[in-house]
Amino acid sequence: MELSKDALMDMHRRMVRIRLFEEAAGKLAESARLPGFLHLYVGQEAVAAGVCATLSDDDQITSTHRGHGHLVAKGGQFNQMMAELMGKATGYCKGKGGSMHISNLDVGMLGANGIVGAGTPIAVGAGFANKYKKNGNISAAFFGDGSTNIGAFHEAANMACALRLPVLFICENNEYGEFTPRDKTMAITDIVDRAAGYGMPGVIVDGMDVVAVHEAAVEAAARARRGDGPSMIEAKTYRFYNHHGVQNLGLKYRTDTEVEQWKERDPIFTFEDRLIEAGTATRSDFDDIWAELRADIDTAIQFAEDSPLPDPDQILVDVYSATPSPDLTGAAS
Amino acid sequence: MTRKLGYVQAFNEAVRQEMAANPDVFCAGEDIGAFGGVFQSYAGLQAEFGEDRVVDTPISEQAIIGLGVGAAVTGLRPIVDIMFMDFICVAFDQIVNQAAKLKYMFGGSATIPLTITTGGGGGLSAAAQHSQSLEALLCHIPGLIVVHPSNPYDMKGLMTSCIRENNPTIMIKHKRLLGMQGEVPEEPYAIPLGKANVLREGTDVTVVSWGKMVNDALDVANSLESEGISVEVIDPRTLQPLDTATIVESVRKTNRVVVVHEAVKFGGLGAEVAAQIQEKAFDYLDAPVARVGAPFSPVPFSPVLEQHYLPSPDDITAAIRGVVARPGV
Numbered sequence: 191m192e193l194s195k196d197a198l199m200d201m202h203r204r205m206v207r208i209r210l211f212e213e214a215a216g217k218l219a220e221s222a223r224l225p226g227f228l229h230l231y232v233g234q235e236a237v238a239a240g241v242c243a244t245l246s247d248d249d250q251i252t253s254t255h256r257g258h259g260h261l262v263a264k265g266g267q268f269n270q271m272m273a274e275l276m277g278k279a280t281g282y283c284k285g286k287g288g289s290m291h292i293s294n295l296d297v298g299m300l301g302a303n304g305i306v307g308a309g310t311p312i313a314v315g316a317g318f319a320n321k322y323k324k325n326g327n328i329s330a331a332f333f334g335d336g337s338t339n340i341g342a343f344h345e346a347a348n349m350a351c352a353l354r355l356p357v358l359f360i361c362e363n364n365e366y367g368e369f370t371p372r373d374k375t376m377a378i379t380d381i382v383d384r385a386a387g388y389g390m391p392g393v394i395v396d397g398m399d400v401v402a403v404h405e406a407a408v409e410a411a412a413r414a415r416r417g418d419g420p421s422m423i424e425a426k427t428y429r430f431y432n433h434h435g436v437q438n439l440g441l442k443y444r445t446d447t448e449v450e451q452w453k454e455r456d457p458i459f460t461f462e463d464r465l466i467e468a469g470t471a472t473r474s475d476f477d478d479i480w481a482e483l484r485a486d487i488d489t490a491i492q493f494a495e496d497s498p499l500p501d502p503d504q505i506l507v508d509v510y511s512a513t514p515s516p517d518l519t520g521a522a523s
Numbered sequence: 524m525t526r527k528l529g530y531v532q533a534f535n536e537a538v539r540q541e542m543a544a545n546p547d548v549f550c551a552g553e554d555i556g557a558f559g560g561v562f563q564s565y566a567g568l569q570a571e572f573g574e575d576r577v578v579d580t581p582i583s584e585q586a587i588i589g590l591g592v593g594a595a596v597t598g599l600r601p602i603v604d605i606m607f608m609d610f611i612c613v614a615f616d617q618i619v620n621q622a623a624k625l626k627y628m629f630g631g632s633a634t635i636p637l638t639i640t641t642g643g644g645g646g647l648s649a650a651a652q653h654s655q656s657l658e659a660l661l662c663h664i665p666g667l668i669v670v671h672p673s674n675p676y677d678m679k680g681l682m683t684s685c686i687r688e689n690n691p692t693i694m695i696k697h698k699r700l701l702g703m704q705g706e707v708p709e710e711p712y713a714i715p716l717g718k719a720n721v722l723r724e725g726t727d728v729t730v731v732s733w734g735k736m737v738n739d740a741l742d743v744a745n746s747l748e749s750e751g752i753s754v755e756v757i758d759p760r761t762l763q764p765l766d767t768a769t770i771v772e773s774v775r776k777t778n779r780v781v782v783v784h785e786a787v788k789f790g791g792l793g794a795e796v797a798a799q800i801q802e803k804a805f806d807y808l809d810a811p812v813a814r815v816g817a818p819f820s821p822v823p824f825s826p827v828l829e830q831h832y833l834p835s836p837d838d839i840t841a842a843i844r845g846v847v848a849r850p851g852v
Contacts, residue, residue, distance in 0.1 A: 303621075345584075346586045
């Protein structure tokens, strides 16, 4: 597949946006300026960027507890995202969702999810709606290796295949389910082995190589849009930080050597080297991009810090939708 | 034009009319297609609307609800069926953590016009995993609407409202009411959700009950009339949001109240009704709020055990006599 310079630079930009957002969120968390849990996506950027580059705003994705990267890649804006992480009224979820539930339906991002595996059946529902409406759109479920051990994954994969729905199953195999290595929790090495059991094709790609991810996603998306049903892509990847928080080295469940080895394969820096070598861009081009996006992050942090906190009277708002029926909020009083 | 229709046929007619009126409505569930569902709730609908709109699913309750949630948040109006109410436990994450919470977690941007239908209640020797009344679990979850009709007329009107509703609703059909006949208009109509129905007016005692039990309560009320005990019977119809205003108004008139439900008494919805009454009408009460419910055990299999387990008309009668016997204040 020959990708244009624009396409390559677009994927690069998506990855840098994720990296900068996550690094900034990590710093804010370290200085206790973010409430709650923080699951950083750093290291896995190529997966979200490579897949989302083949999706439009009308295609939907579901995400995981490690969801900021998916929203950034899908077109989420820094300001509303940073405000949400700070629990501000101007956040995408008005401060009611936070990191683990961040979403923006306008760009087809159906939510990060605090329940492991729970997003995947919802992506299947979105895929059903797309097929039902014959709108040519598709959905993609991002999920981790650990979530393929939960029942919801199996039900969703089987149902999507049985109903031949336009859904991409994107497994981000980062080798650890929270703090436990994959080989302690399953007897297979490759998650994609599971795809055949449902009757869908599956491929393994280097999850540190955005082009490899993208090429597989393009093929799977074309198949889904043709009406040929779901596909699974297993991206072998790694999270540079701990399951949550900003610690990366000195962890009890993985070695520093392993972390350093994966960091040598950094999806952004290796991609930049390749693009420079191919003459697609120069170091100075990249420096400009990083500087431009860093400025956007600084703006977003300022926007979030300047934003108002939610008013306490908002607690009961949006528990229910306004509805044709009367008195539906009566019980909340 | 009104004619006699069965409870389950009233359900079916509501689905059929709403599907005809709105192409965004579809149904999915186990065995609901050619077979029409184990209670025949969906009979004939696949033949009429096709396999794309009446979908047989795998036996995958989580994925069935997930299918509904995902399709609802992307613009359809799904009706998804969980065969027996006991099986909602298999899908509880998708109901409790997803369907009920997406709107709120997303700052209001999501709309989940999802109807979950299911068959609840005992009396068929279906034993512990096919007989439960789990409405209290669902009513405890902000974001859900819980509906439990007691007769064919209410079934059609409430099911119509559920389908038109923009929030996740759970429509509980009672298995022992499936064959119940009643007057049902042919044309579509909607009964507002969250509005109780005063089924029988009375002056001495209020009975609050729903589903199969409210029918038993009505029979008891009619027989006690000859003894000079005047019983008001209220069917909330929607259990969440509960129409406490109608209940409290009645209690202020009768000063005595019995709550009757088929679910186990401990932690049942009757406890919430009693608490609401003491908060809002304590000074009007001439007797403690009485509750009739099942004992704290799984639903047993053997007919003799199950008959003993389910609240009976005699239990309701005894509870009413008990509160009426208390001297007024």
